[in-house]
Amino acid sequence: MDAEILAVGTELLMGQIANTNAQYISQRLNDIGINVYYHSVVGDNPVRLKSALELALKRSDVVIMTGGLGPTQDDLTKETVSEIMGKKLVLHDESLKRIENYFKRLNRPLTKNNIKQAYLPEDCLVIKNDNGTAPGCIIEKENKIVVMLPGPPSEMRPMLDDTVIPYFKSKSQEKIVSKYLRIFGIGESLLEEKLMHLIEKQDNVTIATYAKEGEVTIRITNKSNDEAVALRELAHVEEEIAKVVGDALYSDEDKELYQIVGEMLINKGITIAFAESCTGGLISSVITDIPGISAVFDRAVVSYSNKSKVENLGVKQETLDKFGAVSRETAVEMAEGIRKVAGTDLGLSVTGIAGPGGGTEFKPVGLVYIALASKNGTACKELRLAGNRRKIRNYTVLNAFDMIRRWLMNESNN
Amino acid sequence: MDAEILAVGTELLMGQIANTNAQYISQRLNDIGINVYYHSVVGDNPVRLKSALELALKRSDVVIMTGGLGPTQDDLTKETVSEIMGKKLVLHDESLKRIENYFKRLNRPLTKNNIKQAYLPEDCLVIKNDNGTAPGCIIEKENKIVVMLPGPPSEMRPMLDDTVIPYFKSKSQEKIVSKYLRIFGIGESLLEEKLMHLIEKQDNVTIATYAKEGEVTIRITNKSNDEAVALRELAHVEEEIAKVVGDALYSDEDKELYQIVGEMLINKGITIAFAESCTGGLISSVITDIPGISAVFDRAVVSYSNKSKVENLGVKQETLDKFGAVSRETAVEMAEGIRKVAGTDLGLSVTGIAGPGGGTEFKPVGLVYIALASKNGTACKELRLAGNRRKIRNYTVLNAFDMIRRWLMNESNN
Incomplete structure (x- = not known):
């Protein structure tokens, strides 16, 4: 039809x-x-x-x-x-x-x-x-x-x-079933390359990749006169894809990354607070889109000024003087600071240069640090992002949620 | 054509x-x-x-x-x-x-x-x-x-x-000129009623209204063989419209409300900080979309928990106990608290019930308080909004920016 x-x-x-x-x-x-x-x-x-x-x-x-x-x-x-x-x-x-x-x-x-x-x-x-x-x-x-x-x-x-x-x-006699697999952390070209052996041998099950800003969605579709058969074949292909992409696969229900993270936090009862600089409250505003998130989300501080980083988060003035507001050291102190003042299980911080101004030779526009403090210590990730202010901020938000997701996954494996 | x-x-x-x-x-x-x-x-x-x-x-x-x-x-x-x-x-x-x-x-x-x-x-x-x-x-x-x-x-x-x-x-021989007037605070039907005398007598200049979520845009268009004539007639109609809508007209350059507020703050050198509850960082994330806003925006606290309202903003526990987190009294203390801790000229707070859960008979979903603290004291506005969580949050953000805009306008008139 x-x-x-x-x-x-x-x-x-x-x-x-x-x-x-x-x-x-x-x-x-x-x-x-x-x-x-x-x-x-x-x-x-x-x-x-x-x-x-x-x-x-x-x-x-x-x-x-x-x-x-x-x-x-x-x-x-x-x-x-x-x-x-x-x-x-x-x-x-x-x-x-x-x-x-x-x-x-x-x-x-x-x-x-x-x-x-x-x-x-x-x-x-x-x-x-x-x-x-x-x-x-x-x-x-x-x-x-x-x-x-x-x-x-x-x-x-x-x-x-x-x-x-x-x-x-x-x-329709024919039953058609589809599934959307959401991937973060592998670009579309590389993903297609990795999936080539599956794409080339696709018979009943068709595989298509779609790039979205900073993410890729894989749609797998199957048709059969028997829905159970169609679903079984689909599940098999999903398994094959999962083997290739590993834990870059974050949803097989077409959910957004922040929804997955929100659900994981709520289900595990792990509390969180944010300290945001260049993202200006975006991470917090996105997660509070989820009804009921108040069970695990305590607070966020958007510490745009250095004064706020010191006063609200306990970042040391000498850290700011020595390494600057956009640095691994400041990110770590921000994450640990918000975790401590909020008394939450996790504290996530972001500091970076979203542009268009504010970049230097050594700290260019697109340099972003994300730190995650937990009972296991504090991890910090350095990103060097391309694009305009909006893209840099959005891509930072995705990376922040992915960092939390990976921590939660490892945590449940321990 | x-x-x-x-x-x-x-x-x-x-x-x-x-x-x-x-x-x-x-x-x-x-x-x-x-x-x-x-x-x-x-x-x-x-x-x-x-x-x-x-x-x-x-x-x-x-x-x-x-x-x-x-x-x-x-x-x-x-x-x-x-x-x-x-x-x-x-x-x-x-x-x-x-x-x-x-x-x-x-x-x-x-x-x-x-x-x-x-x-x-x-x-x-x-x-x-x-x-x-x-x-x-x-x-x-x-x-x-x-x-x-x-x-x-x-x-x-x-x-x-x-x-x-x-x-x-x-x-084209004919020169066509258009202008977009942005209005906040008057619904489309009421606006059309108020402009009916202008819409009915429109000859060269056409007037059309478009509703956007919570806002209305008026497009005025004129054609003439002489661009200067077209512009002059357009300016005359704009004046007539401005007389009718008053200070609900916030831009004649098709700018967003938050951009207008950001520019006004920067131009006047008036500093601001936010204390957000139900909007969860949206107000802050929107205003930090503007490059260079760090000159006037100091910080925001997303005080989702009551604990954060007390610790970060100095809201009194007895206020929370007596009136609840969603109340005029709490909104006022949040606004005054964030203004004090940030040391800014303005402190704006939001507390409300965005739903879908959390509403009661006396405090239904959609009840929102916005307070603005300044050297002149603290004003507080009660809103009763309809719609889903997303709509309630977005409409609250628009109302918050409009409250700031009106304060800045009055301030410059003094």
Whole structure:
């Protein structure tokens, strides 16, 4: 089955937002073996919308549409699809009830416009929306399938994941299973080289690598008529890859590095505190994205000034004078200092030059020290990073989390 | 002139990246009065690329293409465009020299594939690429214009801004000028209501509002044969809008709120420190995105635990016991505490419940206190925010920066 993603919305053509829905839907469809050959975007214009949809139905088996399901006169997706597919719009009682309840909860009056949202093409499969008012739907006709989903990603994503993807899975005899392996610490080219023997002999299981800033994701996919067989083969390939990449593999569930670290800390009950300089609170802000992290995260000090390094972290003035704020010695004292004042199991510190100014011949922009203090002593890592300020800061954050992850792994091995 | 943006790249259809190029190009074209009616994406497939380009040339005057200019066999944009436009590919000496120099600088050998990148359609206008190897080009034929740009945004953006936009501007008699006014603290509906008299009477100058999370941007655009006239009319409308929105208008240069605050602090030489709880270091990480902020930013304490609030900020244990960590009283002591320990002009604190857990009947998720301590005393603001953890944290950050901005504005008025 070949698919096309057709987004409707003038805000996309004005450049107010990027079409991240197309990215998300493409990933999910590719995961289950549906090829995406086209993305298209048209505005809230009935003539152009109609011709774009006609074209999509001519060249693709499946058309996934996003947007244009809102309550206003501009929102024309349902009307246009119904016209082209020869369906009437009829009131869907259950959707009307959901919309009425939605407004009741918000304590806001229901308007006529919102009732329009409960009208759906006859004989369609309704997709309920738990995060907004516009229901979605799936229409089948003459070997073509049109799916309509609302534009806001927070509404669209759960509807896709919970209803649309299972719908397509159930239509196919073939079972397609995918897994994302996340790797930190090996570049994409080197990784491909290391995996070449697996990539070359791939038969059922396909292996693809994708580089993301500072990280690589490996997607492995398998199809079979028997899901258990597909999963078994996938597990075998995952094992082979794990042998090659070793502990650079940090997740086989497509999780972010910071999530893995947060979960490890919480599960092991190991407490932590941060002392950040060049990252300016990024490490702390990222880990506090995790609900419930307060069980193990005590505090962070963003010691931008030397005065703060001395006062908050107990870094010695003579260390700063002799070695400078960006030095192995200062990083170590910062890590030990935050561990001591916070009374946590771990203390992690970062000091570096994120640029664009502040670099010298001996301490260039991109020089970063990360130190991790624990009951076993203090380890310090020197990084020499390339790129602009944003890249250097982000790459430092990844390295910091990876250092914690590796400590936690070794700890549990002891 | 009506335009279409056609991106070429299988990585877009696989969902590896979002088509942010289309967003960027759409903004820039709209700024100079070129309507964008379609975005399309096709993979590195010659047949589909050809038919997508033929369609684009049929329905649009201008086709801006991104991607497919790389050195590999997959990269087919130039070949396909040349075929359809009836042009030969010829070696462009200057581009070859640029590519040779690029590899010399990197100390890497030049391959045959890279020489392919110096071949361009005859009679085209070459767009030089200062950040990569693939030159771009503009081809005109029979009232149609095709622009080819490389896919990586860091290469594409400067080529668009420095060559393509001036090229289109020079083609038009009419001068189009735009300005973005950034507003914080008035919702989009209310803002439209307040501006209705201006929106309704708009003649030359068009006014459009765009909502972004927690903020609104107003774009004002004007066209005239005389740029000075266009600018004068624009300035007049800006004044009218400013009268209506007052000091909710924080930038007329499309800058972010935190940038405005950072610049104000640096220009006035006013020092600051943060005490963050529910935002977990976000405020600090955002402001340290600004190079040179160390002149005024001293430190931040992310006091996630109550212990840290007492130890680092001098919050009284009895305040925590009596009023709780999320309270006006604690926020005030945190702000005064961080101002005192850091010895800065300003101390800003945040404490709140970001959710999803931790809410109670009297202190629900979304309850946030922001306090700002200065020589004039301490102000505290209570917020009741809706949305998920991410939204609550981001909205708190915006409110915090706005509170600082308003203090700095009043200060300079005294």
